Amino acid sequence: MAIYSTNEFKSGLKIMLDNDPCAIIENEFVKPGKGQAFNRVKIRNLKTGRVIERTFKSGESLEGADVVDVEMQYLYNDGEFRHFMVPDTFEQYQCEEKLVGDASKWLKDQDNCTVTLWNDAPLSVTPINFVELAIVETDPGVRGDTSGGGGKPAKLETGAVVRVPLFVQQGEVIKVDTRTGEYISRVKE
Amino acid sequence: MHKEWQPTCTIDNLRLRAQLFQSIRCFFSARDVLEVETPLLGHACGTDPQLDFFTTDYIAHPQRDTLFLQTSPEFAMKRLLAAGSGSIYQICKAFRNGESGRFHNPEFTLLEWYRVGFNLSELMDEVSELIQFLSPGYLSLNAPQRFTYQDVFQRITGLDPLTFSYADYSAFALANGQPEALPICGYEHGLWLDFIFSHYIQPHLGQSALCMIYGYPACQSSLARLNSLNPLISDRVEVFINGIELGNGYYELTDANEQNRRFDEEIAIRLESNRPVTVKDKNLIAALEYGLPECAGIAIGLDRLLMVLTGSLTINDVLSFPVHRA
Numbered sequence: 001m002a003i004y005s006t007n008e009f010k011s012g013l014k015i016m017l018d019n020d021p022c023a024i025i026e027n028e029f030v031k032p033g034k035g036q037a038f039n040r041v042k043i044r045n046l047k048t049g050r051v052i053e054r055t056f057k058s059g060e061s062l063e064g065a066d067v068v069d070v071e072m073q074y075l076y077n078d079g080e081f082r083h084f085m086v087p088d089t090f091e092q093y094q095c096e097e098k099l100v101g102d103a104s105k106w107l108k109d110q111d112n113c114t115v116t117l118w119n120d121a122p123l124s125v126t127p128i129n130f131v132e133l134a135i136v137e138t139d140p141g142v143r144g145d146t147s148g149g150g151g152k153p154a155k156l157e158t159g160a161v162v163r164v165p166l167f168v169q170q171g172e173v174i175k176v177d178t179r180t181g182e183y184i185s186r187v188k189e
Numbered sequence: 190m191h192k193e194w195q196p197t198c199t200i201d202n203l204r205l206r207a208q209l210f211q212s213i214r215c216f217f218s219a220r221d222v223l224e225v226e227t228p229l230l231g232h233a234c235g236t237d238p239q240l241d242f243f244t245t246d247y248i249a250h251p252q253r254d255t256l257f258l259q260t261s262p263e264f265a266m267k268r269l270l271a272a273g274s275g276s277i278y279q280i281c282k283a284f285r286n287g288e289s290g291r292f293h294n295p296e297f298t299l300l301e302w303y304r305v306g307f308n309l310s311e312l313m314d315e316v317s318e319l320i321q322f323l324s325p326g327y328l329s330l331n332a333p334q335r336f337t338y339q340d341v342f343q344r345i346t347g348l349d350p351l352t353f354s355y356a357d358y359s360a361f362a363l364a365n366g367q368p369e370a371l372p373i374c375g376y377e378h379g380l381w382l383d384f385i386f387s388h389y390i391q392p393h394l395g396q397s398a399l400c401m402i403y404g405y406p407a408c409q410s411s412l413a414r415l416n417s418l419n420p421l422i423s424d425r426v427e428v429f430i431n432g433i434e435l436g437n438g439y440y441e442l443t444d445a446n447e448q449n450r451r452f453d454e455e456i457a458i459r460l461e462s463n464r465p466v467t468v469k470d471k472n473l474i475a476a477l478e479y480g481l482p483e484c485a486g487i488a489i490g491l492d493r494l495l496m497v498l499t500g501s502l503t504i505n506d507v508l509s510f511p512v513h514r515a
Contacts, residue, residue, distance in 0.1 A: 029288070032386065036380055
């Protein structure tokens, strides 16, 4: 794997730090006029999601991390693993539930998502930004209420619970923003 | 759209730069300080172990020579002082290889001036007067502040910068969640001071005020002379506004032997740390041997000063074409 020096630490670069794959978020060059130059770097640990700040002596280097984002189709859950497939190659990957994390509540069979691979093994799963899911459970709505104020919880087919306007009914399909978990609109069948 | 041809600063900021230069010239002309120009290309260069330079090939057929782009006009200006120029100033470009970031561009603009007969305190007075002359209309500043390095270091960190204690310094770094400081700084007093000062002290300096820090530890004296009363400190000053380092000044070292010794020491450090080899400026040593008048001098980064005056977050906002568009 390539070696990257502090001046190559651009936002988005994937590197190895303390044996974990990490992504550079921000890199600030700090140098007292007559002193040692440092780089203060904000780094996200791609395994834990935690963001840390670390200072390096300018010119220090880190090994790159073999981390790639791959578009995949979610196939099924066998109880232990979630299974994904690369549509072009039919190559399949299995992923432990704990790595899927929060993404699991947005994953519907056959839907696309992004699987981040580290050394060709799944590291994390990111759902697409907008998903369309059916409501399996919600209180009967109040007809004619289109104000959207207030709202009520609705359970979706994947298990996620989102707040929806009062007029939205059980059985309807809605569009949700997976980044915020917010209801966007009803989807006309 | 490809916008790389365009300047990164606004046309307003170009105008402000022109006004700033004009005001600086007014300020020094009223004080009878002579404007000078010295070469950007020289046969020698600063030996500062923390600075990297650019070199270029000079072809004077049939000979070839390596010339250095100057990291500061200091040596040439001191030769003028020794030759009897009296107080002088210069607005010029300086070049430092590898320095690029929110506050750095490898090619930048300096205002450097020397006052014959001034000590460090008189120089600090003049820096305050200059900033008070330049800032109205752009920046409203509180009264200038002056602290010793030791005072400000102790007040903010509780550590004594003049006495190295690995135990205390590393305990401070660990308590502040920066264990990486230990392998970075090791047992080097100067490195610890750079680390702690730039991370924990500098960001607090000069909130809406000009803040001058003087009495730097002797291990950070660079080209300043050591204080006549306390050999643990040097007569060096650094200038900050809103946490941004603007300049660095000295009560200048006039002792040729001491200068020669520091050159050799710095060249040895450069060799040890595999930095590019530099050439000792024999002309500067000769000038000091001839006699540099007692003087104090300082350099202010004008791009950074423009950043402060305009409240810019990055140096690109005040440069026409930073290095990636140059």
